[in-house]
Amino acid sequence: GGINSHEAVRALLNAGASGVQLGTPFAVTEEGDAHPNFKRVLAEAAPEDIVEFVSVTGLPARAVKTPWLTRYLRHEARIREKIGALKHACPTA
Secondary structure, three states: OOOOOHHHHHHHHHOOOOOOOOOHHHHOOOOOOOOHHHHHHHHHOOHHHEEEEEOOOOOEEEEEOOHHHHHHHHOHHHHHHHHHHHHHHOOOO
16 A cells, blocks of 8 residues: 555565555546545545554555544444454355
């Protein structure tokens, strides 16, 4: 995450990366199929609006701090516990 400029891509490639993936910068383009409200929230977000957390899958995530995300983060531990319980309850193939 955090790759948002040509300079950032160049620095990573120069450091030995085989490739670099960009996502969010393209989400707000006219060609992108995201909802206009989603694009607006991303485009208007300031650096201090971005929150890093661990998703329910256990992977690192970043998102704009919205009322929804604030509620999610308040209940994150409980949600992750429930997801873990569901994984253990499901038989594996």
